[in-house]
Amino acid sequence: MMPFDFRRPASLAEALMAGEGAAEPRYLAGGQSLVAALKLRLAQPDRLIDITRLPELRQIRREPGRLVIGAAVTHAEMAGLSDCAALADLSGSIGDLQVRNMGTLGGALAHADPASDHAAAVLGLGAEIHTDRRVITADDFFLGMFETALEPGELVIEIAYPLPLQAAYAKVRNPASGYPVVGVFVARTRECIRVAVTGAGDCAFRLSAFEAALARDFSAAALAGLVVSPDALNRDLHASAEYRAHLVGVLAARAVEAAR
Amino acid sequence: MEGGEMRLTLTVNGKPITAEVAPTTLLSAFLRETLGLTGTHQGCDTGQCGACTVHLDGRAVKSCLVLAHQAEGRDVLTIEGVAAGETLHPVQVAFRDRHALQCGFCTPGMVMTALDLADRLETADEDAIRHGLDGNLCRCTGYGPIVAAVADAVRGRKGERP
Ligand SMILES: Cc1cc2nc3c(=O)[nH]c(=O)nc-3n(C[C@H](O)[C@H](O)[C@H](O)COP(=O)(O)OP(=O)(O)OC[C@H]3O[C@@H](n4cnc5c(N)ncnc54)[C@H](O)[C@@H]3O)c2cc1C
Numbered sequence: 001m002m003p004f005d006f007r008r009p010a011s012l013a014e015a016l017m018a019g020e021g022a023a024e025p026r027y028l029a030g031g032q033s034l035v036a037a038l039k040l041r042l043a044q045p046d047r048l049i050d051i052t053r054l055p056e057l058r059q060i061r062r063e064p065g066r067l068v069i070g071a072a073v074t075h076a077e078m079a080g081l082s083d084c085a086a087l088a089d090l091s092g093s094i095g096d097l098q099v100r101n102m103g104t105l106g107g108a109l110a111h112a113d114p115a116s117d118h119a120a121a122v123l124g125l126g127a128e129i130h131t132d133r134r135v136i137t138a139d140d141f142f143l144g145m146f147e148t149a150l151e152p153g154e155l156v157i158e159i160a161y162p163l164p165l166q167a168a169y170a171k172v173r174n175p176a177s178g179y180p181v182v183g184v185f186v187a188r189t190r191e192c193i194r195v196a197v198t199g200a201g202d203c204a205f206r207l208s209a210f211e212a213a214l215a216r217d218f219s220a221a222a223l224a225g226l227v228v229s230p231d232a233l234n235r236d237l238h239a240s241a242e243y244r245a246h247l248v249g250v251l252a253a254r255a256v257e258a259a260r
Numbered sequence: 261m262e263g264g265e266m267r268l269t270l271t272v273n274g275k276p277i278t279a280e281v282a283p284t285t286l287l288s289a290f291l292r293e294t295l296g297l298t299g300t301h302q303g304c305d306t307g308q309c310g311a312c313t314v315h316l317d318g319r320a321v322k323s324c325l326v327l328a329h330q331a332e333g334r335d336v337l338t339i340e341g342v343a344a345g346e347t348l349h350p351v352q353v354a355f356r357d358r359h360a361l362q363c364g365f366c367t368p369g370m371v372m373t374a375l376d377l378a379d380r381l382e383t384a385d386e387d388a389i390r391h392g393l394d395g396n397l398c399r400c401t402g403y404g405p406i407v408a409a410v411a412d413a414v415r416g417r418k419g420e421r422p
């Protein structure tokens with residue numbers, strides 16, 4: 001690792017100022033992606049700002065019709081929530097126990113791995129990402145591979161998830177890492193149906209044809225005959241683009257069947 | 261000053277510790293090299309194998325993916341702190357009784373994860389145990405005896421006969 005200094009601000013106001021004077025400051029959450037990147041020198045910050053203990057980022061609040069989760073809440077903590085089974089199941093499927101004990105919701109979203117599990121639920125539920133300076137809708141948040149709408153120094157504070165009438169997440173897990181080869185999140189809310197896919201493209205995306213079919217008839221049968229083009233999908237040593245396109249259809253149907 | 265050593269205060273196996281530590285130091289390196297607690301093994305150094313698993317405030321984490329300063333003010337438990345003197349912890353007894361170790365390289369990490377699991381799991385469901393052990397690799401014993409040992413530990417905690 002290249003040298004950096006380390007700050008642990010005691011308040012949110014202090015955290016937002018903590019980057020001053022550094023050329024490339026970075027927030028540090030669970031470190032489950034960042035520490036690995038530091039070792040590989042893929043990231044070379046000159047200052048780390050540990051945000052995991054800020055009370056504003058550690059809250060879990062129930063508001064009418066929605067669940068608000070602080071950015072520094074861990075995957076393991078989310079796996080234990082009973083508010084939305086689909087979100088808890090998704091969180092419990094990430095990586096392994098040790099990764100879930102350290103890794104956080106905000107870190108996963110800011111990192112924006114193309115196979116991020118959380119991205120599927122944030123997009124599938126139409127959540128809002130609340131930062132120190134604005135509210136970003138899920139549809140505007142994920143821009144590309146490891147790329148989000150966050151500006152330099154922008155801190156994710158909490159995520160507001162609308163609670164669905166029915167939802168489920170289905171994924172084919174890479175047996176070594178736990179990352180989804182493909183994951184599909186399906187949600188039926190009071191207003192609409194949302195279908196979000198992760199692992200298949202540069203970043204999580206929605207499938208409007210699937211959403212329209214499910215809006216007419218919320219059943220796995222309604223998806224029969226819908227095809228997904230492999231053209232823009234990922235191909236790597238784990239799966240071809242054609243196989244991923246096939247999985248999207250299979251997993252969407254599984255999620256609809258499992259939705260509760 | 262960039263990269264200069266910083267004071268770190270934490271508890272390791274119940275003992276308060278204060279040291280000057282560079283921000284780039286991994287928790288695994290701090291435990292092994294500074295404190296000499298070499299029971300925490302270093303296998304892959306990339307977060308894959310789980311040999312370096314320790315507890316941070318009672319929860320299993322991979323110490324090669326944690327900076328020492330992330331443990332500031334926290335309680336760290338390593339394999340050296342699990343037994344009470346010569347008396348093995350029930351999870352360790354289960355590993356011994358089930359022959360859940362062969363070369364022993366993965367064992368400290370396995371036991372630390374098993375301790376977290378034994379605390380979390382309601383029942384000794386095999387699928388749940390296998391899912392819980394997903395972050396720990398064993399290259400020689402085979403997982404059968406390890407899963408059986410964790411199942412014994414879960415049942416033992418519930419007061420059931422293994
Ligand atoms: C072995 C292993 C298996 C894994 N398997 C999976 C998996 O199956 N599915 C999956 O989705 N992920 C997986 N991950 C990744 C894991 O979910 C990470 O926890 C997550 O990607 C990053 O979260 P973190 O809290 O550790 O963030 P960090 O690593 O601390 O930070 C990641 C990035 O986010 C930034 N950041 C952190 N918090 C904030 C914030 N509040 N505001 C703005 N920026 C912020 C940091 O500056 C950094 O750039 C795995 C990781 C490992 C090591």
Ligand code: FES
Nearest residue numbers: 303304305310324
């Ligand atoms: S040494 Fe830490 S996970 Fe392998």
Ligand code: FES
Nearest residue numbers: 362364366398399
């Ligand atoms: S006992 Fe040898 S690696 Fe597990």
